[in-house]
Amino acid sequence: MNMKPATAKISSVALKxxxxxxxxxxxxxxxxxxxxxxxxxxxxxxVSEAVEKMVDxxxxxxxxEALSLRSNGITKPILLLEGFFCTQxxxxxxxxxxxTVVHNIExxxxxxxxDLPNPIKVWLKIDTGxxxxxxxxxxxxxxxxxxxxxxxxxxxxxxxxxFSRADEIHSDYTALQLNxxxxxxxxxxGERSIAASGGILFWEDSHLDWIRPGxxxxxxxxxxxxxxxxxxxxxxxxxxxxxxxxxxKKGEPVGYGGVWxxxxxxxxxxxxxxxxxxxPRDIPTGTPVYLNGRRVPxxxxxxxxxxxxxxxxxxxxxxxxEVILWGKELPIEEIAELSGVISYELIxxxxxxxxxxYVD
Ligand SMILES: *Cc1c(COP(=O)(O)O)cnc(C)c1O
Numbered sequence: 001m002n003m004k005p006a007t008a009k010i011s012s013v014a015l016k017x018x019x020x021x022x023x024x025x026x027x028x029x030x031x032x033x034x035x036x037x038x039x040x041x042x043x044x045x046x047v048s049e050a051v052e053k054m055v056d057x058x059x060x061x062x063x064x065e066a067l068s069l070r071s072n073g074i075t076k077p078i079l080l081l082e083g084f085f086c087t088q089x090x091x092x093x094x095x096x097x098x099x100t101v102v103h104n105i106e107x108x109x110x111x112x113x114x115d116l117p118n119p120i121k122v123w124l125k126i127d128t129g130x131x132x133x134x135x136x137x138x139x140x141x142x143x144x145x146x147x148x149x150x151x152x153x154x155x156x157x158x159x160x161x162x163f164s165r166a167d168e169i170h171s172d173y174t175a176l177q178l179n180x181x182x183x184x185x186x187x188x189x190g191e192r193s194i195a196a197s198g199g200i201l202f203w204e205d206s207h208l209d210w211i212r213p214g215x216x217x218x219x220x221x222x223x224x225x226x227x228x229x230x231x232x233x234x235x236x237x238x239x240x241x242x243x244x245x246x247x248x249k250k251g252e253p254v255g256y257g258g259v260w261x262x263x264x265x266x267x268x269x270x271x272x273x274x275x276x277x278x279x280p281r282d283i284p285t286g287t288p289v290y291l292n293g294r295r296v297p298x299x300x301x302x303x304x305x306x307x308x309x310x311x312x313x314x315x316x317x318x319x320x321x322e323v324i325l326w327g328k329e330l331p332i333e334e335i336a337e338l339s340g341v342i343s344y345e346l347i348x349x350x351x352x353x354x355x356x357x358y359v360d
Pocket of ligand 1: 034036081162195196197198212213214215216222
């Protein structure tokens, strides 16, 4: 007997393939590989080591994430995508070759008033229409001049912005944001970066000097279309196994609340994965898993540690057989669509209980 609990199998071959695809799409841009949130649930140390030679910089959201890269031997530059949170963090950035976004006056003042061993590379964040982070278009010159006059700031200042609707292929808002970004930076020297995954796939003009791929590096599309359409291969295969196979009578319910009742004699399989592993609880009956070369529907409510599938009366499936929840055989984008969330949420919500296995 050999039953495996929920396991995320991670492929470095797929990761490298996706970076090649990204390079083909944006051949003239340098790459900030976005590895925030534990590399979107894929394991930050493994991912960063696997891709370090192919990329130019790493992007993270928290200082702790940057320091974990450094303590694991990553030497390429690292960029804090939302900037630093405390004035006391600045010396840590300076000595660890960590670059920062500056998006508000508080960060600028902290840079001006600190005493640092060496200057820090800064990217000025411009709000071109997302209206989340960034300085107003009207303040760009003022901030840029102030940064240039700050000895703690490396004179080679970059510019960043972020699209709010790059995944909407027919929206004209992305072109508007791009134009604002180009205009605001036209008379300035620094390198520019605005494209994340959506920009990289759908808006070629937005590639500029640096691209910031996140989700597509992991072989997942930024919209609910299977990533193979864009020559991307899923890096993660989320698997578990059957821990029970039992005959089930027509008319009998399955699981909590008895919400699903079989309309035929069948066999019910129990898969060792549930919302306690991060599999979404809110999926409709019929959402597929992949088992022994075919799709099989989930029936009944997803429990914390298990879910149930309708194997069919003639099934030959056995306890221990591998079940794929998403991966190459079953696009995560489909599961995201069915569960009413985005793939980003599915992968980042996997819990520490899920085992990680690095294949190839
Ligand atoms: C997360 C993030 C990215 C990567 O986004 P994807 O859609 O996953 O490619 C790029 N830039 C910034 C500022 C981010 O916060």
